[in-house]
Amino acid sequence: MTRIRIEKIFHRGAYRIGVFFEKDFETIAIIKGLGAVYSSSRRCWYLDYSKAAYHSLRSHFPDLVVVTESSLSTMVTGATNRDLSPIASSSALQLGSSLSNPEHKQLETTSAQLKLQLLPNIGKYWVFKMHFHHEISKQLLRIKGVYWNGNYKSYMVFRNEAVKLNVESVLGVSDFFGLDYFVKDAFVLKGTIKVLPHAESVSWMEVYVPKMVLVHEKLKRFSMMRYSKSKQCYLLPAAPVIMDSLYHQFESTGISITSLLPKNYLDKRHLPNKKQLDLSMTKKSLLDLVPHQAQHYLSSMIDTLLALNYSSSTLRTYCGAFIQFLRYFEFRDPEHVSREAIIRFLGSLMERGLSATSGHSMVNGVQFYYQQVLGKRDFNFVLPRPKKEKKLPIVLTMEECLQIFKVVDNPKHKLLLLIGYGAGLRVSEIVNLRWSDILFEEHKIHVKNAKGKKDRMVMLPYSIVTSLQLYRELYKGKHYVFEGQFAGEPYSTGSVQQVMRNALKLSGLEKKATVHTLRHSFATHLLENGTDIRYIQQFLGHSSIKTTTIYTHLTKTAVDKIQSPLDRMVDINSKKKLDD
Structure with a gap:
């Protein structure tokens, strides 16, 4: 036990x-x-x-x-x-x-037994090590301002007088830390930021900054920022609004900004939209993965995908598969690779334990190159496709969903989980939801440009309308319903998944559920309630009814009515004994 x-x-x-x-x-x-x-x-x-x-x-x-x-x-x-x-x-x-x-019995621990060791300060923290003691460690981590740093294997203590006294009380020592308390205004920034034109493209400007962590962190706040390793500088769109933002970020510091840009260099047309930036950054990151002699093949693949208006997600999936294909054949010309050699390549991947889904993505990526890029549509190029494993998705009961929602205290976090379950949204659809997409009068949500570049209308649950309106007054977001760390930017999908992980942990449930599990649960609960599967297909945005029919295997009410033949045999036998 x-x-x-x-x-x-x-x-x-x-x-x-x-x-x-x-x-x-x-x-x-x-x-x-x-x-x-x-x-x-x-x-x-x-x-x-x-x-x-x-x-x-x-x-x-x-x-x-x-x-x-x-x-x-x-x-x-x-x-x-x-x-x-x-x-x-x-x-x-x-x-x-x-x-x-x-x-x-009472536990008596001295500072000598703990072997306390004070290390050099890191930023606004005192740093110390000690021999592990379960109870004392637990007491330390309860103090606000004390953190455990796994990289340094040491405790970080915020340089504050109250925190110092609390920690020293737990450790049973006095004057262990110094009196060098952290003061916000103690750091005076001095230096110059230089802004120069970008030789490769007039749409960008080069920003050279002094070697200060705070300055670099401020530059990283710009969502359209890129970093050039070769020039050791930041690249920002050459637009007036970006330059204004740059001045605004550093106007209260001692950092000065020197602009060496030519007259009329800044143009508002240089400001890329989110889709343009995402695609350009995806293209650059993919081209960096192959050597110079193979970039021609990959570049042709990327250009064809962009011309067909494929999303950045599909771009990464297809090109990732094609890069793996090029590496296997040592980046030689794909036109000179035989069909038999390609089949051997796919077979070797499955032999190494590649999942069926990844195998299909690999086939799609390779086949796209030969049919769409090289134009060999009439070429008899039939690749074997791996047999898919038929796995049932994890589904939560209504009671389990309620248990998860109850443990979330943050109104923003609770609302994004509620709307994900109540409308059956994907995590990408939750973060990209705009206030203009919510039709309060009609009690509907207009999901735009979802998976497969499709729009659809889904229900807006009546139960969260009031909460949604109060939330709008509280957070005052301009565009996105769930804004991220920086104003005007959507919440990240990773943050939404972390919210779900935290809620699942707090609820005490043992199921391995994600935000997408709420979508599966939404569909299953609708089906259990007698909703026609065609409506569920439309709510979920499935192209094929076959995708939706998987939920028919999960409905609890229908399954509960079916009796095992063994149970029926036992019931009949028991009844006969009673009659005798």
């Missing part, structure tokens, strides 16, 4: 019984059955602080270890606290056990 340790903790405005143990699914099932809830911040399960909860734990885990408040107090400050935990004191007497149990 897993070793269980309980401790009195203060969480969510009240005292709780914290239950600590190594992850074990059997133990988790028992704990959840007792009504315990998982706390991500405390990294433990907890119950109400009551004798009934304690006795329930004792009945299921007779060997559990009780950590008293006195032992914690001694460990942290070296002093003895006379106030023992009511759970530990009363229950121990009732069970006839002694508080002198070696598992309950």
Whole structure:
């Protein structure tokens, strides 16, 4: 049985019984059955602080270890606290056990045993190392301003007087850190930013900055920024609004800006749109992956894809497959590669464990080059396609979805998960949603330029209309419903996925769900409710009904009505015995 340790903790405005143990699914099932809830911040399960909860734990885990408040107090400050935990004191007497149990003895730790080592400061943090101690480490990480740095294997302490006193109290030392507290105004920026014309293209300007981290970080805030390794400078669009933004970013610092641009060099037409920038950056990153002698083949592939108006996602998928194909044949001319050699290449990939989906992408990329780029449409070029694995998607029940939504406190995070489930949106559709796409009067959402460059109309759930309007007043976004770190930019898909991961962890569910799982759950729950599958197809934006029919295998209500022949056999046999 897993070793269980309980401790009195203060969480969510009240005292709780914290239950600590190594992850074990059997133990988790028992704990959840007792009504315990998982706390991500405390990294433990907890119950109400009551004798009934304690006795329930004792009945299921007779060997559990009780950590008293006195032992914690001694460990942290070296002093003895006379106030023992009511759970530990009363229950121990009732069970006839002694508080002198070696598992309950006080922990005495000195700074010499911890082997504290102060390291040079890093920015606004003091840095120190110590021998690992579970309880002290836990106490340190509860202090606001203290972080564990995995790269340096050390603790980072914000250079603030209050944080210093708290940390030194936990460590049982005094004057361990210096008095060099961090002051925001202590850093005075000095230097010059030079702006020059870009020789290769008048649409860009070269920005040379001094070697200061803060200056570089400010430049990285520009969404259309590119960095030139060869020239060791930043490239920004040569537009008046960009130059104005540059001045605005550094007007309150000691950094001066010197413009060496010719007259009338700046032009608002040089400002690329988001799609143009995304495609140009994708093209550049792909061309950097192949040597100079092979760039001609890849460039022809990219130009053809762009001419056919394929998305940057398809560009990366097809060209990634084609680059792998070129590498296998040592970047020689694809026209001189035989069909048999190509089949051997595809076979070697499957032999190495490539999934069927990746295998189909590889076939599509190679075939696109021969048929569309080289124009060999009549060429008998039939490639074998790997057989797809028929996997059922993970689906959450309505109760599990509700459990996930309940643990999210941030209104923005909760709303993006609710709208993803309530309208069956993909994660890319959530982040690209604009206020102009939400038709409040019609209770619909106009999803524009979705997968396959298709538009569709989906439902706007009545239950979130009021929340959505209040959220708009609170965040005051201009264009996107869910804006990212910088104004005017959409929220990143990675951030949305992280929100889902955090919510899943807090909910205590064991299923491996993602934001796309909410979309699967939306379709399954509609089907269970009797919605016609053709409507579900339209809501999801599926081109083929075959894609939607996968959810017919997941509907719970239909499956529950079907009885196993074994159960029927047992029922009939039991009935016969009763009749006899």
